[in-house]
C-alpha cells in the first residue's frame with residue numbers, strides 16, 4: 001500500500017513570511033509506519049502530476065485549513081481524474097468543523113479531529129466496510145451520501161504517540177523558516193486549551209479538553225532533532241496550561257544541555273503570574289514568545305472572553321522586554337474599527353515598543369462561537385478569503401479605507417524610520433522608563449532593509465488586492 005500525504009499550496013492572500021513543516025502530516029505518516037508513505041508539500045513543489053506518475057499511490061490524504069478549502073477540492077478532483085481507483089481522504093480543521101463541505105463525488109472519507117489513531121485504523125480497515133464503520137470520528141462517503149461514525153471522546157495519551165516522521169520532509173527542510181529566516185522545527189507538547197475565547201476553535205478541536213506530554217517525553221524528542229535545528233517552535237494551543245510541567249521541562253533542558261532557541265505561545269496572565277518561570281526558561285533557551293494581546297482596549301478583550309486585561313498585557317510586555325525575550329504580538333483588527341481605532345492600535349504598538357506585531361482581521365472561523373453568532377452577517381463566503389487579511393464581516397469604514405488603514409498598520413510598524421527613532425530615543429531620552437530596553441524583538445536595521453527590499457512588491461500586491469476586493473464588494477456584496 002502506497003500512501004501520499006499532501007499539504008496544499010499556500011493561499012496567495014496570506015500575509016506570511018514564514019513556512020513551517022506540515023507537522024500534522026508527519027504525525028499521520030508516523031502512525032502508518034509499516035507502509036510506503038510520502039509527503040508532498042505543494043507550498044514548495046506543485047508538480048502533483050509528476051508525483052502521481054512516479055509514486056502511483058493507492059491512498060491520498062490531504063490536510064486543509066479553511067483558507068485552503070477551494071484549492072484542496074480542486075486537487076482532490078484532479079487526483080480522481082488522474083486515476084479514479086486512488087482512494088482520497090481529507091482531514092484538518094475545515095474537515096472537522098464543516099465536514100459536509102467535503103461530501104463530494106471525488107472524496108472517499110473525511111476525518112474529524114486529531115487522527116493519529118483513526119487514520120491507521122482506516123488504512124488497516126480498507127476493504128472491510130464493517131470494520132470501517134467501527135472507526136470513530138470519520139465520515140464515509142458513498143457517491144453523494146455520507147455516513148458519520150460515532151464521535152471519539154477519549155483523551156489521547158500524547159506520550160505514547162510515535163514521534164512525527166520528519167525524514168519525509170527532509171527534502172524540503174531548507175525551505176522551512178520563520179518570518180526572519182531562522183530555520184526551525186515544530187514540536188507539539190500539548191493539545192487543547194483550558195480557556196474559551198470565542199474567536200478560537202483550538203479548544204473545540206479537543207472537545208474542551210486539555211492534554212499535555214510529560215517533560216521527559218519532550219526531552220526525548222528535543223534530543224532526536226538534528227544539530228542544525230536552531231529554533232524549536234512549540235506548536236501548541238496553550239503550552240503553559242500546566243505550569244509545574246514547564247518548570248520541570250526547563251530544569252531538564254538545562255540538565256540535558258540542550259542548546260536550542262525556543263519559541264512558545266503564552267498568555268499574558270500566565271507571564272504576569274509566573275514571571276520567575278519565564279526567567280528560568282530564558283536561561284533554558286526561550287527566546288521568542290508569541291502572545292495574543294488582541295487589543296488596545298478592555299472592551300474588546302471582554303468581548304472575546306479572553307479573560308485578560310490591558311493592564312495585564314502591559315505588565316506582560318514589560319516582563320518579557322526586561323527578560324530580553326522577543327515578543328511576536330498578535331492584535332485582532334475588528335471590522336467595526338474606525339480611523340481613530342486604527343490610530344489607537346498603532347499608538348499602543350509604538351508606545352509599547354513592539355517591533356514584530358501581526359494584525360489579523362477578526363475572522364469567524366468554522367467551529368468558533370463567533371462563527372455561529374455572525375454567520376448571517378457574512379459579507380464574503382468564499383473561503384479563499386478566510387485568510388485573516390480580509391474582513392468576512394461588513395466593515396464600518398468604507399472597505400477601501402479599511403484596507404488602506406490595515407496596510408498602513410504594517411507599513412508604519414515595520415518602518416525603518418520608526419526603528420531608527422527608537423534607537424535615537426533610547427540613546428538620548430532621559431525618560432529611561434519609556435525607552436528602557438534595547439530589545440527590538442529580534443528586528444535589526446538590516447532585517448528591516450531586507451523586509452523593505454523584498455516586501456515592497458508584496459505589500460503593493462496586497463494593497464491592490466485589498467482595493468480589488470473593496471471595489472468588488474461595492475459592486476456585489478454577495479461575493480461568492
Ligand code: B12
Pocket residue numbers: 010011014015016018019020021022023024025027028060061062063064065066067089090091092093094111113114115116119186188192199200201202205235236237360365366387388389
Ligand atoms: C503552529 C500553527 C501554525 C504555524 C505552522 C503551521 C504549519 N504547520 O503549517 C504557523 C504560525 C506558520 C501557522 C500559520 C497559519 N495558521 Co496556524 N496554527 C498553528 C497551531 C497552533 C498548531 C498546528 C499544529 O501543528 N498542530 C499539531 C498537528 C499535529 O495537528 P494538525 O495539523 O491539526 O493535524 C492533526 C489533525 O488535524 C488531523 N489532520 C490534519 N490534516 C489531516 C489530513 C488527513 C488526511 C487526516 C486523515 C487527518 C488530518 O490529524 C492530524 C494528526 O492528529 C494551530 C492550532 C491547532 N490546534 O491546530 C493553528 C491553526 C491551525 N492555524 C490556523 C490558521 C488560520 C493559520 C493561518 C492561515 C494564519 C494566517 N493568516 O497566516 C496560517 C496558514 C499557513 C499555512 N497555510 O501553511 C487556524 C486554522 C483554522 C482553520 N479553520 O483554518 C488554527 C486552528 C488556529 C486558529 N486561529 O484557530 N499556524
Ligand code: SF4
Pocket residue numbers: 193194195196197200201202203237238267292
Ligand atoms: S485564543 Fe489562546 S487562550 Fe484563547 S482559547 Fe484559543 S488557545 Fe486558548
